[in-house]
Amino acid sequence: MALTATKFFLDEDRQLTAEDEEEFFRSLKVRNTNSKQTRLGRLDALNDAAIALIQIKKWGAFNALDIGISSGVTTIEFNERLKAAGLFPSMTATDLSFTAFLVDAAPECRVLVDASGDILQFDLLGQAIRPWRRRLDFLNGMLFVKAGLHKLYADKAKRMRADCGDTARQIRLLNPRLAAARDITILEDDILKPNASFHGKFQFVRAANILNREYFDRETITGALLNLGSYLCGPGAMLLVGRTNDSRGHDASFYELDERGARFNEINRIGRGSELDDLIRSLTIQARQQ
Ligand SMILES: C[S@@+](CC[C@H](N)C(=O)[O-])C[C@H]1O[C@@H](n2cnc3c(N)ncnc32)[C@H](O)[C@@H]1O
Incomplete structure (x- = not known):
């Protein structure tokens, strides 16, 4: 049985295991998504693929944005794996609301x-x-x-x-380990609305299990993708868009901005690639400075 929110958030003597965290967030259903849950290790395969691409880029310190993070457990895992691979991420993690x-x-x-x-x-x-x-x-x-x-x-x-x-x-409503992580910036942000403070800031943006045609119509997804494109810092910056089927695996694509920083080229795909691939490749990104 899941813990009560009182026990989970307010009991200072609590000893939470990662499984307790998972069970607790799985028990919370939020509007627009199946649940507040995002499983431990859910995005491991995508993390490995991202690390391989970032290593090729030989970025030193870089800014990464993880959007629609839910409870944030996959953000912590991504950040830890990046650091364990000898990379230097400065991670920003967002969701519509944590309140x-x-x-x-x-x-x-x-x-x-x-x-x-x-x-x-x-x-x-x-x-x-x-x-x-x-x-x-x-x-x-x-x-x-x-x-x-x-x-x-x-x-x-x-x-x-x-x-x-x-x-x-x-x-x-955040995983306590993420809430305590000093090296991750956590912000409430609606990906459907442009955020000027993000313009041109990130080398890597991840949109995992958020942009899909079940949640949003084509026009809305296009607006969100244009926002994400404008948050990238220019040619060579990367966007990951993917969807996970917990029994079948990932369908995801990695894109990089071309030499003009205007179009997305797919540089790797997992499974069948992003269901939004045609749309993503048809977009023209407007560079925006902060
Ligand atoms: C299924 S969860 C994905 C969690 C994690 N990224 C993963 O892949 O396991 C989708 C998240 O998107 C968030 N979301 C939905 N609409 C959003 C919006 N307009 N702006 C920001 N986040 C949004 C939801 O609150 C939810 O936490």
């Missing part, structure tokens, strides 16, 4: 609510209960318990969060 609130909806029930107002977890007398339905719920009766919890506490918790009173404590 959530622990709301004391009643003495017996604390509710974890995210910035969009969605319920992520009920903590009923210290037991973590997922607010979303699982197949098992139909067999073991949890369906009725969850319906009851929603009825009794969900709207109340959302109102209390919106009021931001003393009963709502703000937390950051």
Whole structure:
């Protein structure tokens, strides 16, 4: 069973294993994605391929941007592997939001609510209960318990969060190891909106398991890719776009900006390559200075 958010974030005596972290984030479903989870070692194959390409580039210190990081465990792993390979990354990690609130909806029930107002977890007398339905719920009766919890506490918790009173404590939905990492900059950022402070800053940008046609339409993806292109620092800078199927593996492509810094050339692919390959190669990137 997953830990409660109270135990996970607020209990200073907690001894969390990497498996506890994984189980906890897997239990949180957020809007727009399947879950807040991103599995330990999930992107290892992509990390190895990225390191091989960066080594060829012989970059000394370089700036890397990892977008849509979720709980951030794959960012920590990427950063550690880069450093273990003798490279010198300066890593920035972003997601739309890391903000959530622990709301004391009643003495017996604390509710974890995210910035969009969605319920992520009920903590009923210290037991973590997922607010979303699982197949098992139909067999073991949890369906009725969850319906009851929603009825009794969900709207109340959302109102209390919106009021931001003393009963709502703000937390950051981040892997504690990432939150403690001093060499990684963590920022909330919407990839659909240009961020001027990122323009021309990065040698390497990774968009793993975020840009795909299930989440976004073509126009939206095009805007996001143009933003990412403008964050690259010029010719030779790299973009990784990929999608992971946890049973089948990765379909991902590495691109580099051409000598004018305007077009993406694919320089390596894993599996079938990015499903956005045609689109990515058709783009013209506008160089933007900070
Ligand atoms: C499936 S997770 C990917 C986590 C990790 N990159 C990996 O590959 O395991 C997708 C993440 O994209 C984030 N996301 C969705 N829309 C976004 C947006 N417009 N801007 C930034 N992040 C966004 C979600 O919050 C979620 O954490």
